[in-house]
Amino acid sequence: MPNADPFxxxxxxxxxxxxxxxxxxxxxxxxxxxxxxxxxxxxxxxHRMGTCGVSDIGDDLGVTSAxxxxxxxxxxxxxxxxxxxxxxxxRGKQIILTDRGQQTVRQAILARQHWLxxxxxxxxxxxxxxxxxxxxxxxxxxxxxxxGPN
Amino acid sequence: MPNADPFxxxxxxxxxxxxxxxxxxxxxxxxxxxxxxxxxxxxxxxHRMGTCGVSDIGDDLGVTSAxxxxxxxxxxxxxxxxxxxxxxxxRGKQIILTDRGQQTVRQAILARQHWLxxxxxxxxxxxxxxxxxxxxxxxxxxxxxxxGPN
DNA sequence: GCATATATTTAGGCCCGCTTAACTATTCAG
DNA sequence: CTGAATAGTTAAGCGGGCCTAAATATATGC
Numbered sequence: 001m002p003n004a005d006p007f008x009x010x011x012x013x014x015x016x017x018x019x020x021x022x023x024x025x026x027x028x029x030x031x032x033x034x035x036x037x038x039x040x041x042x043x044x045x046x047h048r049m050g051t052c053g054v055s056d057i058g059d060d061l062g063v064t065s066a067x068x069x070x071x072x073x074x075x076x077x078x079x080x081x082x083x084x085x086x087x088x089x090x091r092g093k094q095i096i097l098t099d100r101g102q103q104t105v106r107q108a109i110l111a112r113q114h115w116l117x118x119x120x121x122x123x124x125x126x127x128x129x130x131x132x133x134x135x136x137x138x139x140x141x142x143x144x145x146x147x148g149p150n
Numbered sequence: 151m152p153n154a155d156p157f158x159x160x161x162x163x164x165x166x167x168x169x170x171x172x173x174x175x176x177x178x179x180x181x182x183x184x185x186x187x188x189x190x191x192x193x194x195x196x197h198r199m200g201t202c203g204v205s206d207i208g209d210d211l212g213v214t215s216a217x218x219x220x221x222x223x224x225x226x227x228x229x230x231x232x233x234x235x236x237x238x239x240x241r242g243k244q245i246i247l248t249d250r251g252q253q254t255v256r257q258a259i260l261a262r263q264h265w266l267x268x269x270x271x272x273x274x275x276x277x278x279x280x281x282x283x284x285x286x287x288x289x290x291x292x293x294x295x296x297x298g299p300n
Numbered sequence: 301g302c303a304t305a306t307a308t309t310t311a312g313g314c315c316c317g318c319t320t321a322a323c324t325a326t327t328c329a330g
Numbered sequence: 331c332t333g334a335a336t337a338g339t340t341a342a343g344c345g346g347g348c349c350t351a352a353a354t355a356t357a358t359g360c
Contacts, residue, residue, distance in 0.1 A: 007278050010285040011270060015263045017292050019172075020194075022165075027187070031212060037177070037187055038317070048170075054338060062181060067318050069339055074316085091326045091337040113165045119291050120161060127287045128157050134284030135160040137277045141269050142167050188347070204308060217348050219309055224346080241307040241356045306357075314349085320342090327336075 021115040029111035033104060038063070038071055040108065043080065046097050047105045053092045054083075080104055171265040179261035183254060188213070188221055190258065193230065196247050197255045203242045204233075230254055 003009050030040050038061055045060045046052065058068030072095060075081045080101035086092040097105065123131065153159050180190050188211055195210045196202065208218030222245060225231045230251035236242040247255065273281065 007282050008267075008270070010282055010289065011266065012259075012263060014285050014289055014292075015172075015266065016259070017289065019262060020198075022169075027191075028212065036316075041177075044170075055336090062178070063317080064319065065338065066320080066340085069337095071317070073339090086337095089327070089337080093338070109162075109166070112169060113162060116161065116165065117158075119288065119295060120158070122291055122295065123287065130280075130287055131284040132157050132160055134281040135164050137273065137280055138269065139160065139164055139167065141272055142164075145269065145272065186346070205306090213348065214350085215308065216310085216350080219307095221347070223309090236307095239307080239357070243308070302360095304358080304360105306355100308354085308356105310353075311351090312349100314347105316347085317345095319344085321340100323338105323340080325337085325339100327334100329334085330332095 018116065022112050025114050026108065026112040029108055035104075036071075039075060042068075042071065042075065043097065043101060043105050043108075046081065046095060046101070051094050051096045053086070054095065057095065075101075168266065172262050175264055176258065176262040179258055185254075186221075189225060192218075192221065192225065193247065193251060193255050193258070196231065196245060196251070201244050201246045203236070204245065207245065225251075 003012070030037070035043075041061050042057050045057055049056070054068050054072060055065040057072065058065040061068065072081065072083060076083055079098055081095055081097055083093050083095055086094045120128070120131070153162070180187070185193075191211050192207050195207055199206070204218050204222060205215040207222065208215040211218065222231065222233060226233055229248055231245055231247055233243045233245050236244045270278070270281070
């Protein structure tokens with residue numbers, strides 16, 4: 001595992017630790033709510049996009065539009081999304097999150113970041129400043145590179 | 151969404167971006183390999199633990215040992231794990247990753263960190279130093295707090 | 301040694317996610 | 331206006347993940 005480069009090693013070790021803790025919480029939350037990974041993926045896609053069509057979600061998840069249609073039907077029944085006709089193109093549907101859907105996504109995000117929030121709360125102001133600097137560097141690079149289409 | 155605290159905002163924005171990109175790659179890899187989230191979870195648990203029993207994995211995933219047993223059977227058939235009698239307690243089984251299983255986990259980890267590795271590659275030495283400092287702070291806090299039992 | 305607890309497996313059954321194929325409705329190109 | 335493309339739904343069928351209940355094998359306490 002050690003990679004000879006201290007920076008890379010530290011980065012990978014951190015990813016391992018962070019992903020382990022945050023995904024654990026996240027998956028636990030999804031299971032509590034009875035949501036599959038596909039359903040979570042759809043809700044998050046809607047959260048980012050605001051609204052989109054059935055096959056957009058299928059494409060995002062890498063499944064057929066038939067599969068997406070069926071899965072969205074279950075989300076409608078759970079009142080997490082609504083599906084209405086697109087007035088501009090009456091073949092298509094406009095999917096949007098309901099209030100409950102919005103809330104579900106927000107709570108999923110909280111679950112996902114909970115561990116790191118706790119850890120951050122234990123930092124001194126000086127340490128927070130150091131971490132903030134790093135975050136700003138990374139976020140800046142992130143938007144420079146391929147943050148467009150996704 | 152804005153939280154009034156610049157540090158917290160930056161942290162959450164970063165988590166959003168990182169999780170979106172890295173989970174996308176990760177889930178894509180799992181789908182390519184035909185592995186469910188539960189199976190991935192089991193492989194990662196074994197990767198961390200070295201070896202464990204059937205119900206350990208069930209507990210970790212939050213499912214019954216019956217469910218774990220069935221899922222592990224599929225991993226055995228795919229030659230990602232082996233299941234052998236525990237010599238110390240012949241009721242139990244010792245589950246271990248095969249070479250293929252190890253490799254699968256390693257590739258999953260690569261998929262998961264690929265986006266951030268690429269981003270890191272675009273940093274200047276000075277920026278890397280800043281980020282490294284932050285990583286060291288976070289990793290130190292992480293091992294101080296509840297990194298034991300998990 | 302025997303009753304009880306523990307570790308795992310097997311069987312039956314349910315629901316979900318996915319696929320392909322067929323069908324409906326609407327839009328678009330020429 | 332007509333034929334082809336596009337968006338979505340529906341039906342049939344497969345396989346997986348999960349559960350409960352029951353069975354098997356082993357270990358432990360008294």
